[in-house]
Structure formats: structure tokens, C-alpha cells
Amino acid sequence: MVNSRIIKQRESLPIFHFRQEIIDAIKNENLLVIIGETGSGKTTQIPQYILESFEDCRLIGVTQPRRIAAITVANRVSEEHGTRLGSEVGYCIRFDDCTSAKTRLKYMTDGVLLREATLDPKLEHYDVIIIDEAHERTLETDVLFGLLKETHRLRPELKILVMSATLNVEKFSDFFNECPIFSIPGRTYEVAINHHRDAKIISLKSTYVQRAVDTTLYIHTHEPPGDILVFLTGQNEIEKSCRDLDNQARELNYRRDVQYYDEVRNLIVFPIYASLETMEQKAIFEDPPEGTRKVVFATNIAQTSVTIPGINGYVKQKSYDPSTGMDALLVVPISQAAATQRAGRAGRTAPGKAFRLYSRESFEQLEVDTVPEIQRSSLLGTVLSLKKMGIRDILHFEFIDPPDPMLVKTALKQLFLLEAIDEQGMLTPLGDEMCIFPLNPFLSRVLIASARQFGCSREVSTIVAMLSVEEIFITPRDEERLFEADERRKVFYHSSGDYMTLLQVFEGYRDSGYDRDWCRDRYLNHRALSMAKNVRDQLRELMERHGVSIISCRQKDNQDGDHRKKRSKQTYYETRKYDFTKILEAFSTSYFIHLAKRHPHRSVFYHYASANIHTSEMIDSNSSLLALHISPLSALHPENKIVKVDSLDWVIYHSILYTSKALMKVVSKVKLEWIEEKLKLFKKLETVDLGGDDNKKDKQEKEVDDESVDSIGKESNYIDEEEMKRKKLEAIEAARQRALNRRSLNPDN
DNA sequence: GAGCACTGC
Numbered sequence A: 001m002v003n004s005r006i007i008k009q010r011e012s013l014p015i016f017h018f019r020q021e022i023i024d025a026i027k028n029e030n031l032l033v034i035i036g037e038t039g040s041g042k043t044t045q046i047p048q049y050i051l052e053s054f055e056d057c058r059l060i061g062v063t064q065p066r067r068i069a070a071i072t073v074a075n076r077v078s079e080e081h082g083t084r085l086g087s088e089v090g091y092c093i094r095f096d097d098c099t100s101a102k103t104r105l106k107y108m109t110d111g112v113l114l115r116e117a118t119l120d121p122k123l124e125h126y127d128v129i130i131i132d133e134a135h136e137r138t139l140e141t142d143v144l145f146g147l148l149k150e151t152h153r154l155r156p157e158l159k160i161l162v163m164s165a166t167l168n169v170e171k172f173s174d175f176f177n178e179c180p181i182f183s184i185p186g187r188t189y190e191v192a193i194n195h196h197r198d199a200k201i202i203s204l205k206s207t208y209v210q211r212a213v214d215t216t217l218y219i220h221t222h223e224p225p226g227d228i229l230v231f232l233t234g235q236n237e238i239e240k241s242c243r244d245l246d247n248q249a250r251e252l253n254y255r256r257d258v259q260y261y262d263e264v265r266n267l268i269v270f271p272i273y274a275s276l277e278t279m280e281q282k283a284i285f286e287d288p289p290e291g292t293r294k295v296v297f298a299t300n301i302a303q304t305s306v307t308i309p310g311i312n313g314y315v316k317q318k319s320y321d322p323s324t325g326m327d328a329l330l331v332v333p334i335s336q337a338a339a340t341q342r343a344g345r346a347g348r349t350a351p352g353k354a355f356r357l358y359s360r361e362s363f364e365q366l367e368v369d370t371v372p373e374i375q376r377s378s379l380l381g382t383v384l385s386l387k388k389m390g391i392r393d394i395l396h397f398e399f400i401d402p403p404d405p406m407l408v409k410t411a412l413k414q415l416f417l418l419e420a421i422d423e424q425g426m427l428t429p430l431g432d433e434m435c436i437f438p439l440n441p442f443l444s445r446v447l448i449a450s451a452r453q454f455g456c457s458r459e460v461s462t463i464v465a466m467l468s469v470e471e472i473f474i475t476p477r478d479e480e481r482l483f484e485a486d487e488r489r490k491v492f493y494h495s496s497g498d499y500m501t502l503l504q505v506f507e508g509y510r511d512s513g514y515d516r517d518w519c520r521d522r523y524l525n526h527r528a529l530s531m532a533k534n535v536r537d538q539l540r541e542l543m544e545r546h547g548v549s550i551i552s553c554r555q556k557d558n559q560d561g562d563h564r565k566k567r568s569k570q571t572y573y574e575t576r577k578y579d580f581t582k583i584l585e586a587f588s589t590s591y592f593i594h595l596a597k598r599h600p601h602r603s604v605f606y607h608y609a610s611a612n613i614h615t616s617e618m619i620d621s622n623s624s625l626l627a628l629h630i631s632p633l634s635a636l637h638p639e640n641k642i643v644k645v646d647s648l649d650w651v652i653y654h655s656i657l658y659t660s661k662a663l664m665k666v667v668s669k670v671k672l673e674w675i676e677e678k679l680k681l682f683k684k685l686e687t688v689d690l691g692g693d694d695n696k697k698d699k700q701e702k703e704v705d706d707e708s709v710d711s712i713g714k715e716s717n718y719i720d721e722e723e724m725k726r727k728k729l730e731a732i733e734a735a736r737q738r739a740l741n742r743r744s745l746n747p748d749n
Numbered sequence B: 001g002a003g004c005a006c007t008g009c
Helices: A004-012 A014-028 A042-053 A067-081 A110-119 A139-154 A170-175 A208-222 A235-250 A278-283 A336-347 A360-365 A380-388 A405-417 A429-434 A441-452 A457-467 A479-492 A498-511 A516-521 A526-545 A560-565 A580-594 A617-621 A672-685 A696-706 A721-744
Strands: A031-036 A060-064 A089-093 A096-098 A105-109 A128-131 A159-164 A181-184 A191-195 A228-231 A266-272 A292-298 A314-317 A320-324 A329-333 A352-356 A595-598 A605-607 A627-630 A650-658 A662-669
Touching: A004 A014, A004 A067, A014 A031, A014 A042, A014 A181, A031 A042, A042 A060, A042 A067, A042 A105, A042 A128, A042 A159, A060 A067, A060 A110, A060 A139, A067 A089, A067 A105, A105 A110, A110 A139, A110 A380, A128 A139, A139 A159, A139 A170, A139 A380, A191 A336, A191 A360, A208 A228, A208 A235, A208 A292, A228 A336, A235 A266, A235 A292, A266 A278, A314 A336, A336 A352, A336 A360, A380 A405, A380 A429, A380 A441, A405 A672, A429 A441, A441 A457, A441 A526, A441 A580, A457 A498, A457 A526, A457 A580, A479 A498, A498 A516, A498 A526, A498 A580, A498 A662, A516 A526, A580 A595, A580 A650, A580 A662, A580 A672, A605 A627, A627 A650
Parallel strands: A031 A159, A031 A181, A060 A105, A060 A128, A089 A105, A128 A159, A191 A352, A228 A292, A228 A314, A266 A292, A314 A352, A627 A662
Antiparallel strands: A089 A096, A320 A329, A595 A605, A595 A650, A650 A662
């Protein structure tokens, strides 16, 4: 069944020369690190070698950071293995389990294995676990490392392989009891790297978009044929660069301006970023006409996820990478490792060149490695999972790179506020139930409350699904369509705010028969909505299976036919009568943590008690660090005139987006009386020990922070507009600095 | 009053 062509292909891979050595190493060692460059064939071949030479091996699990990788690799391997996908070789990702009782080799996302480990920490079904692409250091892989070390103690016979592309793998080996490292020589092409003569990375901040375009044009006019890939940080920059380059390239006189005008006669520019329509994403894979140079402006998506064929010649290298703090998305310099990886994209199919917009000196000053995700994420869900697995002392859990204890403590405190853990830090029955759902714990809590207390879990499961997917509303780039999108969106706005708005969007989508064109006409992201439908279905299935009842708060007096007729009116959607108070009360059970109060005379809001929940002083003094604004996409934004600003006293928000100011995304009007009781939990926080260290240090840090705090109570603070503006900027900068500082914290000190 | 990199259960 396996034809000779496939056998030849497999034998021509560089890794094939080491087949027997690899098999021997795996036979002899139960902990092993394997290092091999992308393209060495380790992901597809090593699991097959094991399958072929360990006959009594029941099941091999191989993790990948991305869904698409798990699917494509499993496809490839099942073909090489000569079996149907899903029989002996299969894959398992969320919403798509393509395995069977026969499956012996299972590719999966690291998140899937992590969830399996939550239910069975010993991973009894498996004889071999392979953590692939370990160098990417996703949050999930890092947690798996800690768990697997424990599993190794419980089940020393389980074979654990860590596969990585980085040269810096001693860390993995050291972590796993100084286990041996097996190195596979790679096959990549030479990449010549050009640095800018003197540009400091720090000085690029404001000008790098312009410089990127200039450099691209220079390369186009001075270098031989070959495509160009440019790394930028976001959608805005990419769209602007595309426009600018396109305009400038139009003015070129090829015979006069372009050195290789015989071979380079035209230029075609593409953007690529994740939120781009799938069709537009595909465009970059097409071959350009003869003599046309292809330029792609990309986000990080091109660094790891997408290999663009034909980008084999000339690559320009960009200098910034976004990185998240707790809530904020920050633009920060990339690490040396990431810069090298980016440059490596130029050598995938032929020799290439990389142009860095910064000097060699600047390169050497960059952080050597990217800070692992676990040290710059909210650990709320992670800590809940670990608690569920019975790990009590989270602060001393064996992480390969321990997160800042502050992150762990914050997570514990939030879990206490959500009533998922008790005063001793033990998982409560409610916390145990929250683990049923693959959701952020805030949303799990809301979903359970909507079923148990408020009788609206049918609607809440829909809203929760909508909140679990990417941005629903599309914002076009050109002004005319932007205006149109703003207008179309208004149909969905609900006077109580955005949770209800999201429900109305989904119901419209459902009524359309889940129609793609319906979405396009209304500037709604079809990919996001269809994902939301998937998530909603999965949630309801889990609810049914675990006895969480699905109850609707829809009032029955309204017949479907009635509001169909009113479709053209702006008020159409609000004719559906829900007892939406119930829905908002359900959301308040978690989001009282994100309660904000409006300034008495302005349309800005202040955290009541969210960002700094490690002290409750701010509740008493009614003060906060940051002025919060309502996002322009929100139904409650003053310009939308859905609701009068002075009728908004208290709101809850879903998340904060830091731009030039702090924006609240997904905002809803609430009544304080729904929340007052819950606020007492903040008081209680002060008296409990959840397993964190002493709070002394935090208190000191807090006092320093508080010097820039505004107090809502003191009217005089708001008189000087300039002063306000300055303080606002300072507060944003302070939040930014705190997030940046976490990057360099050494938890051992 | 003007927008968020990328994953994943």
C-alpha cells in the first residue's frame, strides 16, 4: 500500500541517516530532548520510527502549538504510513476529533493534551508523549512540562520526548533531570544579514513604517529578482505600508530607476494578518507574473504559521514585535532569537538576504530569548486547572521558567472572588464545576450562574460563545465603507449595552440561516460568527452532559412573524422581549470585578476595584489609577446616541484595550444593587491566605503607585484639563512599565 | 471619538 515513491521521499530526508541512532536513543532513554531545524523531518518521521520499531507501543501523542499544524502533519503521516486518516494515524483538535480505537499515533494541539492531563494526570493511555516545537514556549507547553515531570515520577516507564528547533535546549535537558540531547543536523540555506549602519532600535519607534517602505523600495530598485517579506506589528501599519509602497512604485521608471530592469519590471504588494478575510490571505500564495516582484507586509503570522513559497530571495527584517502584559498589548523590541527566526524565513527554499532596519549594535542589545508566554499572561485559567489536578501549592509548582509570583497571587485572588477557591485556597464545588467548560473562568462562572440562579443560560451560552471568538465587527479601511459599517452596526445596538448587542447579532445571524452574504452586507466577520456557533453548540452539549440546565429568559408574548415585518426599522431587534436584567445580573457575578463608575460630570469612568485587587483601600476611597473610556464600537458610546451619558452611572466592562487611552470593550449598564453584596468579597480578601507569600512587598509597591492616583471624590482634581491629560498619560505609561518590568523580573530574587 | 500581534481548550 505504501508506494516506492513515498519510501524514497522518506529516505531522502536528512533525518533518515540517523534513524537507527534515534531509535536506539529512544529505547535507552525515557526522557530525551531532540533538536532539529524546521524541515529536518523530525515531526513526521520520528513518530513513525517509533511506530515501526516499538510494536507493543499502544499510543503515541504528539503535540503541536497550532491546529493547522496538527491536521496537516497527521494527513501527511497517514499518507506516508499507507493508512486512512483517523485509523492508525489521527489527530485531535477542539471541534474535530479524528481518531478511533485503532489509533496508535495521535497528533494534537498542546491545549488538547493539557485538558486530557487535567482529567488524568498520569496519561495512562499513552506510552509515548512528544512535545514538539517546544522552543515556541506556549503557555500550554510550559504547563505540560511541569505536569510531565510529575508524571515521570509516577510513571517512569512513560517515554517523554521534547523536540525543539532552538540551539538553546540545555534548559529543557536541565529541567528533565539532565537527560540526553540528540541533535539532528539541519538543511537550510545561507541567509546574508545586512544591518543598518547606525540606527538605534529605540529611535525607530516613530519612523519605522516609513523606513520599512523606503528600504523595500531601495531593495526593489537595487537588488536582483526575488520576493520581499516585511515584518510589521499590526493591521494599521500594514495597510498604510501597502498604500505607500504601491503609490511610490507607480512612479518608478524601470529603465531609469531599477538596476535589474531586464528581470524586474513590476511590483505587486500584499498584506497578510490574521483578521484578513481568508480569500485575501490566499492571494499571497499565488505566483506573480514573470518579471514581477512580490512584496508581502506581514505580522508575526509569517514568522511561525505560514510558509510563503517564493519568498526565497530578499527579505527585509523589521524590528518590533507586540507582546502582551496582563491586559495590554504592547509594542516592544523583539528578542535576538525571534530576529534570527525572522531572518531564517529568507532561507527556506533558496539562499536569501535579510535587511535589518537597526544596527548590529542594537541587535546585540536585544534580549536573547523571547520571554515565555507564561511570564506575561494572566494565569487565571492555568491556576484553576492546576487546582483541579489537586496541586495545592501553585507558587512552588515546578515551572521551567517560573512566572512572577505576583501573577500567581493575582490569579488566586481572582479565583477567590469568583468563588472557585475557598479561604484556604482549596477548590470549591463551584470551582470544580467551572472546569467543565473550555472557557476563561470569568465566563464559566457566568454560565453556571445563568443556569443556577438567573434562568437565562440559553441566551448567556450564546453571548459567552460570542465573547470567546475574535472581533465580530469588521472595520474597513477606507472612509466611505467605514461610515457605512458604522451605520449597519447600529441595528444591533441594545440600550443596555454590548452583552445584549452581541446576543442580537448572533440571533440575526441565526435567522439568516447562518448566511455568509448576510454577514458581509452588515460588516460582520463570518469566520468569527461561525466559530461562535461552534463554541455555543459545544457549550450546550457540555451543559447537557453535566446537568447544567439550559433555560431561556425570553418572554413568550412575541410571535416570530411580528418582528420579521419590522426588519427595516432600527428598533427591530429590541422588539424581542428578553428579561435582559437577568442576563446582566448573571454577568455581574463575575464582572463585578470590572465595575466602573462614571465621573460626575464627564463621560469617563474609573475602575471601582479591578486592576489592583490586592488592596481594597481603593474601594473605600473610591479612587483609581486610570480614566476609562467607552470603546467607539460600543452601543453605549455617546456618539451612538443609544443612551444618554448621564443615565450611565455604573457599568461593567469585559476587557480593557490600551491605545492612546484606556478603552473599555464590551460595556453594559448595571445597577449597583445587583453587585453590592459581591463587593464584600474584596473586603474578605484582606483576611484570607490563599497560598501566596506575604503581602508586604505588594503593599509597598502599591504605595508608590498611589502617588499618581486620582480620587473621584475630589472634584478639584478635574479642573485642570492639562494636568488631567498629563496624569492620564502617566497612568498609561505606568501600566505599560509595570507590564514591561515583569519581563525582566527574576522570581528567584 | 477611532481601533488588537498570534495561538488554543
